[in-house]
Amino acid sequence: MASSQLDVGGGGLSRLRSALPFSGHDWGLLLVIPGVILFSSFMLYPIVYLFYISLTDATFAGSVIGGGAELIGLANYAQLLRDPQFWSSMSTTWLFVAVSLVVKVFVAVGIALLLNHARVVGKRYMRAAVIVPLGFPGIFTITVWRGMFSDARFGVFNTVLGRYNEFMSALSAPQVLLFDVPIGFLSGRWEAFFAYVTTEVWLAYPFMVIIIVSALQDVPESLHEAAMVDGAGWLQRFRTVTLPAIKGPVLFASILTAATSFQQFLIPWVFNRGGPARQNELIIVYGYREAISFNEFGLSAAILIVAIAFVGLFMLVAVRYGGLAEGVGEQ
């Protein structure tokens, strides 16, 4: 109605309307635009600005804000490639993502299978309890884990290991099985790395468990029964019935959690600032420290742009080949 009246109204106007790239049917766009604008102004615009900073020689906060910095082209990126700390940080980050992802998948699948098992009484309550970590603030849980990984003789894990040692010695176990307590969880390189991975797995497993459990519950019971009638053992049923059902969701959850792991900042920062001796600086921590502790704002911006580019690339590949955007094309 309204549009036909407008068409009558004037030839110029209707020609203008047909020249526009959208029409009255596209009013859905209006619902989306506010979110896009908010997101772009607070997230995309800073990235663009960060890229600009990465091309300057900004070395103190004032020069970033006041604009006293000179454009120096790609010099920061060149310096970055020569910085051994960058390569060490990059490889540590990838190792962290890979190791924690593998552990996460095994832990989450194990928990989901157990808490979906017909023989476990009260599994609904257990499931409710097990996903609780998802609801706690990261700064809270990560600080608690730092406390448990305390270097002190009476830190939680060191005490537990001490008890374990006493127990094993009582069984007169060989020396190899004993731990050399106290372990400096936060002061050794690989000990700290181990602590990071443990914490990361603990933070991420609830999300995976939720997704895997809901996939498991969609598997019809009759499939299992049919497999059992055919004489399939537990392992065979896992391979032929369970695995195909959870493969998609596990891949999906892996992509999402791997991308978060890559940007993990709080764990290394709260634990020991990416130490000891900067050996465990994950990429974001590295970039943050270059700015905060060393005032290398241009270099820091370059590092963070590289990190963002990596995550973006990872997500692009994941979305394209992991079927993450399956629903996008449908209407």
Next chain:
Amino acid sequence: MSAIRSFAALVAAKLVAFATAPKRFVVTVQRAIYDLRTGKRTPWDVAKSVLMTLFGLAMVLVLLFPLFWIFAASLAEGTRLFTTSGIFPDPSTYNLGAYRWVIFESDFFFVDGDWGYPQLVLGGSGGLVSFRWAGTETGPGAVFNSLYIVSVTLAAGFGMIVPAAYAFSRRKFVGRKRILYGYVLFTQIGAGLSIATLVALYSLFSSYGLTNNLFVLGLFYAASAIPFNTWLLKTYMDNIPVSYEEAAMVDGASFFDTIREVILPLTKPGLAVVLIFVWLAGWNEFIIAQTLLRPENYPLSVELYNIATEGRFSTPWTRFAAFANLFALPVAIVYFAAQRSVEDGLSFGGMEG
């Protein structure tokens, strides 16, 4: 109002379910014994169930150990936490001293825990003698800053996420695919990205004079929550058959009726999840807040971080624990009530297989 009532009913139902759980457990045990006696199940069969259950229980205990530990620690104010005798403090020394500290001495509710004081008023409008609560002298504390930020985040977030999710799920428009694709790319880039852009953010905020502004910070958190939650809600809405709306339309419902009577009620679990995630986005973040705000505007998350890092090597664990428990309490309550919805809403119906 009705939302509050239904929320209360939900919590009550949960509590009843928890309170009656032991009875149902006893019934399960009795049935197992009966089955054993009558020979319906073999002892080995029952033993397998018991073992599996114990195994599950042990796993839950191990997984939640950090939370037990910190809860026990919060009750141990004034005692030495790390001792030779064990990890957990001695139950006979449990006390609420740390919570007292949080409420009446820390900046949690009011600066320096100054709640104001009751004042006796002679005469006046309230009768011959009446009580009045005199205001605090030091000002409101961190919890009000946090609540303010979260309200802005929730209002802005919901105002933008819900309509956008509806449009993505039900409407065709120019650029739909491209925008949605962009959102999916950014789904998992929340907190990490904000820290990455911190340097740029700080200078941008300073040059526009927006630092130390809680409102803008709330908007910022909403922006960081938009891609993931829009996408999540869109996938959830995709699972609602379009035929429901068509049926309502045939019955004479207007467009807004279909939204109110069909879409919103059926999307409730999805909305619950989005509520929690958007809340967490505003409630938990602290690096940006610490950088952009001045101490009088610090929200709870920054205060918590400051307690955690007070001494380089010695976190005051009991006080930290009490503070953190109170900090996490609102989320825990909502989470507890909406736990079913969280599982449903996060299951990504369209993503399976």
